[in-house]
Amino acid sequence: MVAHPGQVERVWLASRKQIEMTLAEDLPEGFRLFRGALSPAGQRALLVGIENVMLSAPLFQPCMPRTGKPFSVQMTNCGPLGWVSDKERGYRYQDRHPQTALPWPPMPDLLLELWRNYAKASGLPEACLINIYPAGARMGSHRDMDEKEPRAPVLSVSLGDDAVFHIGGLERSDPKVRVELRSGDVCLLGGPSRFAYHGIDRILPGTSVLIPGGGRINLTLRRVTAFSQAEAQAVPEERLPSSARRRSRPLS
Numbered sequence: 147m148v149a150h151p152g153q154v155e156r157v158w159l160a161s162r163k164q165i166e167m168t169l170a171e172d173l174p175e176g177f178r179l180f181r182g183a184l185s186p187a188g189q190r191a192l193l194v195g196i197e198n199v200m201l202s203a204p205l206f207q208p209c210m211p212r213t214g215k216p217f218s219v220q221m222t223n224c225g226p227l228g229w230v231s232d233k234e235r236g237y238r239y240q241d242r243h244p245q246t247a248l249p250w251p252p253m254p255d256l257l258l259e260l261w262r263n264y265a266k267a268s269g270l271p272e273a274c275l276i277n278i279y280p281a282g283a284r285m286g287s288h289r290d291m292d293e294k295e296p297r298a299p300v301l302s303v304s305l306g307d308d309a310v311f312h313i314g315g316l317e318r319s320d321p322k323v324r325v326e327l328r329s330g331d332v333c334l335l336g337g338p339s340r341f342a343y344h345g346i347d348r349i350l351p352g353t354s355v356l357i358p359g360g361g362r363i364n365l366t367l368r369r370v371t372a373f374s375q376a377e378a379q380a381v382p383e384e385r386l387p388s389s390a391r392r393r394s395r396p397l398s
């Protein structure tokens with residue numbers, strides 16, 4: 147049977163009732179974890195979409211600015227912009243793949259659907275950074291600071307093996323909370339947690355059979371440029387810093 151788009155969507159996205167939403171009190175404000183947001187069929191469909199992206203935007207090995215030390219993850223991107231890093235020019239977004247010089251391929255529709263469902267942000271994401279973690283890879287604690295729109299959250303989707311993720315505060319020395327991210331989980335760094343330190347301590351090999359050969363893929367959807375005036379008007383009240391909250395009537 148060929149499903150029409152509405153049916154496909156219901157199969158791919160777990161229903162709200164199936165999602166175990168973690169709202170533990172010790173999670174930083176604004177950080178949300180939606181366990182199992184993507185059904186097993188949705189995970190397989192997304193994996194196929196990402197494999198297609200990698201055919202036209204091959205994986206590359208980013209390097210630290212200045213030292214040139216290679217990351218332990220490989221990366222690629224989809225969407226209008228992609229995040230890259232190299233020794234000479236450092237962290238940045240650009241509209242071309244660093245090796246092929248071709249534009250990044252478009253984001254699979256399913257990612258945009260997840261953004262609409264969970265980010266609850268105005269505007270669209272402009273970059274999806276794809277991180278590939280073999281067993282033994284990690285990502286050091288860092289803040290996502292290269293984007294120009296603080297009102298947009300970062301939405302993260304996990305596929306494959308479980309990972310130990312940590313998130314802290316705005317200072318590197320702030321206490322950290324650790325959560326296991328599993329295949330199909332979606333999490334959101336928004337509000338006060340948008341610029342919190344976070345990273346991946348380790349991958350737990352053999353915990354998923356989704357990716358042939360094992361390993362983990364993480365996708366982060368990001369808004370890179372500042373909202374247009376119309377997009378800014380549509381930002382939900384809770385995403386505004388308190389100084390910018392709208393008033394119901396103008397002050398006289």
Ligand SMILES: O=C(O)CCC(=O)C(=O)O
Binds near residue numbers: 285344346364
């Ligand atoms: O792999 C993850 O879950 C985190 C990825 C991350 O921190 C990033 O891409 O900035």
